[in-house]
Amino acid sequence: MDTLIIRPNESIEAAAETILRGGLVAFPTETVYGLGADAFNPAAVRRIYQVKGRPADNPSIVHIASLDQLVDVAVDVPDELFKALRRVWPGPFTVVLRKSSKVPPETTGGRDTVAVRMPAHPIALELIRRSRPIAAPSANLSGKPSPTSAIHVIRDLMGKVDAIIDGGDTYFGVESTVIDFTRRPPVLLRPGPFTVEEIRGVIGDIVVPEFARGTREADVALAPGMKYRHYAPSKPLFLVECGDVEAMVGKAKELVERLKQHEGKRAAVLCSSETCGQYAGVTVVDMGHRGDLYEVARKLFAALRLVDDLDVDVAVAEGFPELGIGLAIMNRLRKASGFSIIKCGD
Ligand code: TXA
Numbered sequence: 001m002d003t004l005i006i007r008p009n010e011s012i013e014a015a016a017e018t019i020l021r022g023g024l025v026a027f028p029t030e031t032v033y034g035l036g037a038d039a040f041n042p043a044a045v046r047r048i049y050q051v052k053g054r055p056a057d058n059p060s061i062v063h064i065a066s067l068d069q070l071v072d073v074a075v076d077v078p079d080e081l082f083k084a085l086r087r088v089w090p091g092p093f094t095v096v097l098r099k100s101s102k103v104p105p106e107t108t109g110g111r112d113t114v115a116v117r118m119p120a121h122p123i124a125l126e127l128i129r130r131s132r133p134i135a136a137p138s139a140n141l142s143g144k145p146s147p148t149s150a151i152h153v154i155r156d157l158m159g160k161v162d163a164i165i166d167g168g169d170t171y172f173g174v175e176s177t178v179i180d181f182t183r184r185p186p187v188l189l190r191p192g193p194f195t196v197e198e199i200r201g202v203i204g205d206i207v208v209p210e211f212a213r214g215t216r217e218a219d220v221a222l223a224p225g226m227k228y229r230h231y232a233p234s235k236p237l238f239l240v241e242c243g244d245v246e247a248m249v250g251k252a253k254e255l256v257e258r259l260k261q262h263e264g265k266r267a268a269v270l271c272s273s274e275t276c277g278q279y280a281g282v283t284v285v286d287m288g289h290r291g292d293l294y295e296v297a298r299k300l301f302a303a304l305r306l307v308d309d310l311d312v313d314v315a316v317a318e319g320f321p322e323l324g325i326g327l328a329i330m331n332r333l334r335k336a337s338g339f340s341i342i343k344c345g346d
């Protein structure tokens with residue numbers, strides 16, 4: 001099929017009409033690009049899953065543009081949460097709630113709960129306002145990193161969707177924070193740009209299960225999507241985690257050398273701007289300054305996609321502190337490594 005590429009300076013009216021007709025539109029948000037369809041149209045939502053190759057039991061997030069739309073898609077929203085949402089939305093914060101009967105099972109992977117968020121992006125908001133609440137998983141093929149630029153979407157979905165709105169690079173670069181509010185206290189299902197520290201300030205206490213750190217597989221009943229590896233890089237990825245940065249660089253270098261000597265494998269190192277210079281003679285991918293974890297988050301998925309394109313056999317990634325958005329970075333890196341984690345002292 002022909003995919004229409006829509007530039008941000010053009011009207012997004014055509015894209016909104018496409019959604020209303022049951023078509024698929026990839027659009028930018030402040031986190032990653034989403035692949036959207038009318039959340040109330042089961043056939044349209046089914047097409048998202050076909051195009052992505054996504055398992056039907058992995059539910060999508062419903063994107064809304066106003067709090068009025070929240071009551072259309074969810075029921076039993078606690079009063080305190082409603083007040084908190086007024087403060088944090090629009091933003092990278094997704095809440096899991098009981099679903100309304102209007103939302104078809106296709107959108108929620110057959111569950112009686114629905115994930116909802118109001119994205120902080122003018123294009124996304126205008127698209128929703130001019131159409132309806134939009135069901136959208138990330139706009140990548142299943143198994144690939146989430147797209148953080150229109151180029152990534154074009155590579156994955158060109159010819160398979162009706163339109164792609166090019167809004168440039170996304171702001172945060174990692175997917176939204178997901179919290180299950182059907183449990184008391186609420187449970188963090190996926191760490192994201194809205195940090196645990198910020199959540200505790202606005203919402204109060206939440207549970208951070210071990211799987212949210214990305215150190216092990218999730219409980220499927222609680223977090224349906226988390227049983228699927230977020231993406232499986234086409235090359236093995238080893239993650240080096242050490243408290244001390246110099247020790248981590250030493251450990252990473254040792255691993256690169258070992259892979260070369262014993263297995264004849266060439267490695268690329270995913271490192272930070274502060275440390276990349278220390279890997280002489282090795283292919284490096286700079287993920288940004290470890291002093292600015294927001295920069296690392298923004299560059300993370302492009303770095304992982306780059307590794308797949310490089311002429312190397314494996315990747316070795318440096319770890320980052322789990323503070324703030326660092327928890328989201330480490331969750332994605334640990335999952336990408338398939339839990340191949342090397343620690344100092346090992
Ligand atoms: O930032 C984001 O969240 C992006 C943009 C496009 O909004 N979207 C995104 O969607 O990352 P997706 O489908 O790739 O990730 C949504 C996650 C999945 O892990 C899914 O399993 C979980 O949210 N989820 C959705 N509905 C749920 C539900 N009812 N209960 C538990 N988890 C749910």
Ligand code: MG
Nearest residue numbers: 137138139146
């Ligand atoms: Mg996704």
